[in-house]
Every structure is written in structure tokens, then in C-alpha cells.
Ligand code: SF4
Ligand code: SF4
């Protein structure tokens with residue numbers, strides 16, 4: 001542990017925002033009671049959905065694996081409590097679309113019986129790094145700062161790229177959100193142990209903890225926790241309180257002075273970033289053997305009775321949390337998942353909390369400041385605040401004109417969707433939504449391009465096949481004609497012999513026809529083969545009916 | 546004065562020469578353009594553009610006999626892309642060719658299918674599986690939604706249904722105008 005006030009390299013742009021943090025900070029983290037039903041989406045992370053490992057009717061224990069990772073870019077899911085699997089079904093999930101996705105529905109039995117697979121480790125720092133990474137993966141840990149990227153995969157890329165510094169993101173820069181802050185105040189020692197475990201898993205010793213300089217009590221607590229260890233290579237660095245100080249690119253720049261290249265990752269410049277919530281989850285998983293089954297969620301906003309931080313089991317519906325926080329102050333409210341700058345609206349409070357959800361923000365229509373959108377006046381304020389150093393007003397121009405080629409020339413994909421431009425725009429243009437719209441359109445065009453390329457290939461293949469068939473028929477016709485012309489007269493005179501010849505020719509023709517029979521069953525992908533098999537089965541069933 | 550005329554005239558001649566050389570040196574055969582145009586078409590192979598498939602339409606666009614606004618499956622996005630590639634003006638879809646629609650996929654009612662193979666022969670992209678006198682089925686991911694298998698079916702057991710939207714295919718919509726901003730004052 002060394003002194004703070006290390007050298008920093010402030011990032012470009014950003015804004016000072018009213019924090020609204022004290023509302024939710026004063027109280028301790030409250031544990032949430034068991035809901036009637038837990039709804040656990042199979043995809044709560046970046047990557048492929050997990051594969052269910054249970055079936056309806058199964059009895060499960062707390063912490064038991066209920067869905068396993070389906071690839072390296074995926075994460076397993078564990079039962080947040082003991083109970084019975086009611087169904088594996090489609091349910092609306094926490095997503096801006098509000099669409100259905102496959103979920104496991106668990107009915108708690110209130111026994112809270114732990115699975116016997118849960119094994120604590122008395123000496124986490126003596127475990128081999130490789131084993132640590134595996135354990136972190138099988139505990140279902142994903143980045144809890146909001147991105148929900150599988151932590152094990154991040155660690156492995158760190159190893160591959162020989163990174164030398166671990167950066168811990170404790171700069172909770174968005175207004176209202178205090179879940180990381182609350183966690184530091186109450187469990188700083190555990191977070192430090194989590195950091196030590198991560199360092200060992202990465203085979204490195206250097207760590208920088210970035211924290212906003214206005215989070216004084218949290219800084220104090222972390223410092224104390226650090227003095228209790230004999231770590232000298234874990235340093236606390238205070239960053240100016242300026243949104244978005246906690247953006248990954250901004251934090252890395254502030255702490256190291258190095259810029260993450262466009263389209264690049266922190267590991268490209270030798271660092272790896274993890275959030276303090278993730279460190280705590282790692283501590284829980286390794287020290288106590290407890291997989292990721294809950295997280296701290298900030299519930300706040302002007303439309304809420306009293307703001308607080310809750311420790312919530314995944315799968316708990318939002319409305320239970322709201323109830324515990326004193327309910328809505330009036331009946332017309334808006335719900336935002338995440339903070340006011342980067343969050344997205346949802347229109348139901350039945351949706352379940354998932355791994356990536358750090359904050360529920362409740363807006364109230366009575367405080368609504370309705371703003372009508374005006375045309376862009378080219379004032380350039382958005383340019384001055386954009387931490388990605390891009391030109392929002394030009395991106396906006398191309399996005400609304402749907403010029404998706406040109407918009408990429410202006411580095412659309414460097415936009416981190418921080419919302420600063422939106423915030424300062426005097427014309428109240430919802431710039432970020434335009435940028436999300438443009439990004440989504442470009443991604444979907446890429447997907448469609450892939451699909452149409454495949455369609456073209458199959459179409460060309462089919463045309464070739466038809467052409468070949470035509471040629472084969474032509475060839476036969478020609479041969480036959482030639483044979484007829486060359487046929488010796490005496491043979492044709494003998495009716496018996498000519499009958500035999502005709503029969504031979506028929507057989508031969510049949511054979512050659514068989515050779516060029518249309519075959520759209522060659523070169524099949526596994527999905528197609530599976531479909532043929534399923535169809536065959538259905539066909540058999542149809543017949544036997 | 547004379548000097549100025551000479552200099553300007555000389556420069557004009559020089560640039561003219563450079564342009565002439567560049568035109569020969571960087572001459573592109575017309576075929577790559579057909580490829581580029583074809584690459585922008587959706588490959589539905591539906592024939593709504595009045596050509597027997599996307600490639601013939603691409604050829605017609607390239608040789609100037611067809612306009613760029615005749616492909617309903619591609620819709621406005623394709624028209625913009627074509628206009629961009631060919632340096633033409635964007636124009637709305639020609640209503641004679643049809644309307645832009647949501648993505649569709651063909652579904653065969655498997656109980657009704659008699660296994661006549663007529664739909665297989667009609668499918669331009671080999672997306673239908675089956676054999677004579679056996680039930681047929683459509684591979685949804687490969688179906689381009691072109692409609693061409695519907696008319697030949699003697700049992701009328703093929704139907705076009707809209708492609709279901711999922712979280713993976715969902716997209717942020719363009720903000721409506723006028724937009725009223727949300728209630729959480731930033
Ligand atoms: S353009 Fe993107 S990165 Fe720049 S201020 Fe706007 S949201 Fe933030
Ligand atoms: S801040 Fe708004 S009005 Fe000003 S240039 Fe940017 S988009 Fe235009």
C-alpha cells in the first residue's frame with residue numbers, strides 16, 4: 001500500500017453531474033427476502049445462452065448448477081435458493097426490447113438448503129492460477145459493472161496477452177448508482193481479498209484501484225483495508241469526479257496515460273479492468289465456494305419512497321424491490337435499468353433482476369421535464385463533451401439520413417454511449433438513441449449480408465445442377481440418335497433381337513438417369529441433417545397415425 | 546498576361562493528360578460492377594424486379610436497362626446502397642414492383658403435404674427438403690421468403706409467415722419525432 005495522489009492523466013471531455021448519491025448511501029445494504037418465484041433467463045451475460053441442466057419437477061439446492069456454459073463465451077447459472085424447477089419457458093426479460101427469452105422458473109421451498117458441491121477454501125492464495133481461473137468460470141462470474149462479460153474469458157485473454165497491470169474500477173461515476181460504493185463501505189476487506197485472488201489468477205502483482213476523489217468515506221475504508229494486508233503493489237488512485245470517469249477507456253487513460261486503440265481491448269496495452277463487484281464475487285466463489293447467485297442493486301430515483309441498496313437474488317422481480325423501498329410515490333412512473341445517463345427504459349416491473357443489472361431508477365411523471373426536440377443548431381457543445389473525441393452532430397446527421405456507410409467514417413463505433421452529448425444538447429436531440437439505432441442497423445445489415453451471400457451460393461449451385469442435368473439429357477439424346485442412325489439393318493429386321501437391344505438401352509438409360517438425379521441432399525450441414533432426421537421421424541409418425 | 550494564359554493553359558493540358566492516362570491505366574472491366582451490384586441485392590431470387598433473379602437484375606442495372614428502385618425485398622436500404630455505389634440519386638421504391646414487407650418465411654403444413662416435389666423444384670435456393678411421395682419441409686434459416694414455392698403446390702399447403710422477432714434480432718428503433726424526453730431529469 002502506498003500513498004494516493006499518484007500521477008493521473010485526465011481524459012478529454014466529460015461533464016460534472018449532480019451525484020444524487022447520498023439518498024441511497026446512508027443505510028446499510030439490506031438483504032431481500034425470498035420472492036414467490038425466481039425467473040432466471042438463460043442468457044444473463046454477453047455470449048451464448050447457457051444450456052439447462054435441470055428439467056421441470058427437479059428439486060434443486062441453493063448454489064446447484066442449473067444451466068451450464070454452452071461455450072467459452074458463455075456462463076453457467078446456479079440456483080439462487082433451494083426449491084423446485086417449475087418450468088423452462090419463455091418469459092419477458094430485462095432487455096430494452098421487452099421481448100421473451102427462455103428462462104428457468106424456480107419455486108423456492110424457503111429451506112435455503114445448500115448444495116453439497118459448495119466447498120470453501122481456507123487458503124485461496126495457494127491455489128494454482130489455472131485452477132483459480134477455472135473455478136471463477138464455473139462459479140458463473142461475469143463482469144458486474146454492467147457489461148456482464150464472462151470473467152474467466154477476460155482473464156484468459158489477459159494471460160494470452162501477458163498483461164502486467166490489473167485495474168479495478170471503483171469509480172462509480174453515474175448519478176444515483178451507489179452499489180459499488182456501498183459494497184466498499186461494508187466489505188472492503190473481502191474486495192481486497194478478491195483482488196489478491198484475481199492477481200494470482202493472472203500471475204501478476206501490480207494493481208491500480210481507480211476511485212472518484214469525492215467518494216471520501218469509501219477511499220478511507222479501502223485505505224484502511226489495504227493497510228491490514230502486506231500488499232505493496234496494490235495502489236489506490238483518486239480520479240477527478242467527472243462523468244464518465246468510470247468508463248473503461250477513460251479510466252485506463254486516467255490511470256496509465258495510455259489510450260486503448262479504437263476497436264481494441266485494454267489487454268492490447270497490457271492492462272485488464274474489473275469492477276469491485278466482480279472482485280467481491282470472486283472472493284465469495286473462491287473463499288466460500290459460493291457461485292454467483294446474488295448481487296447488490298441500487299434502487300433510487302425521484303419516483304421512489306426511499307432509495308437504498310439491496311442484496312438481491314437473481315430472478316427476483318423488480319416490483320419486490322420497489323416494495324421494499326417504500327413503493328412508488330405516484331402511480332405514473334418510468335423505470336430505467338442502469339443509471340440516468342446510460343440506462344434503458346422498460347415498461348414492466350414484473351421483469352426479473354439479472355447479473356448485469358446494477359440499478360433500478362424510478363422516475364416520476366410529476367417531476368417530468370418534458371422537452372421537445374428541436375433541430376440541431378450546430379453549436380458544437382456535444383463535440384466539447386464527447387470523451388470519445390468524435391463528432392456527435394455529424395454522426396446524428398448521418399444516422400437520421402440512414403447513411404450507414406458514411407457514419408462509420410466518422411467513427412460511430414468509438415461511441416461509448418455515455419450520453420454526455422445528449423445531456424448538453426440545447427436542442428434536446430436524443431443523440432445516443434440515434435447512435436444505438438445506427439449501430440444496430442449496421443450489425444443487422446452485416447448479418448443479412450452473410451445470409452444473402454449464402455443464398456447466392458446455394459442459388460448458383462442450384463443453377464449449375466440444373467445446367468448439368470440439361471447437358472446430360474442433351475448428351476443422351478445425341479447418343480441415341482447416333483445409335484439409331486448406325487444401327488445395322490439386319491438387326492432391326494429381327495424383332496426379337498431389337499426387343500432385347502431396346503431393353504438393354506432402357507436399363508442403361510435408367511442407370512444414367514440415376515446418376516444425374518437431382519441431389520439437394522448432398523453437402524448438408526449438421527443442422528440440415530438434424531432437420532431431415534426430425535422430418536423423417538415426423539413422417540413415420542404421420543404414417544403410423 | 547501572356548504568361549498567365551500560358552501557365553493556365555499548360556496546367557489544363559497537363560491535368561487533361563493525367564486524367565486521360567488514369568482513365569486507361571485504372572480502367573475497370575464492367576463485370577466487377579455487376580458483382581458489386583449483385584452483392585448489394587438481397588438474393589431472395591424472387592423475381593419481383595421483373596428479372597429472373599438477383600444477378601440478371603444486377604446485370605440490367607449495370608447496362609442501364611433497369612432502374613435501381615425495383616427490388617421490394619431490399620427496400621429503401623438497398624436503394625440507398627445502390628445509389629451510393631453508382632452515384633445516382635436515391636428514389637422511392639417503384640410501386641409497380643411491390644411494397645417493402647417484413648421478412649417472411651415459408652412453412653409447409655406437413656399433414657397436408659403429398660410429397661409431389663414441385664416446391665423443391667421451384668425453390669431458388671434449395672431451402673426445401675424432401676423426396677418423391679415423402680413429406681417436405683422448409684429449412685427456416687435458408688428460406689429467403691421469396692414466395693416462389695406457393696403457386697406450384699397442388700395441395701395449397703405452404704404458407705408465408707412473418708419471421709418471429711427475438712432478443713437477438715431486435716434493433717433500437719430510430720427515435721420518433723417529435724420526441725418527448727423521459728421523466729428522469731438528467
Ligand atoms: S457521441 Fe457517444 S461517446 Fe461521444 S458524448 Fe455522445 S454518447 Fe458519449
Ligand atoms: S449539441 Fe445538439 S444542437 Fe449543438 S451541435 Fe450538438 S447536436 Fe447540434
Ligand code: SF4
Pocket residue numbers: 586587588589590591592593594595596597598599600602615616617618619
Ligand atoms: S426483387 Fe430483389 S430479391 Fe427479388 S429477384 Fe429481384 S433483386 Fe432479387
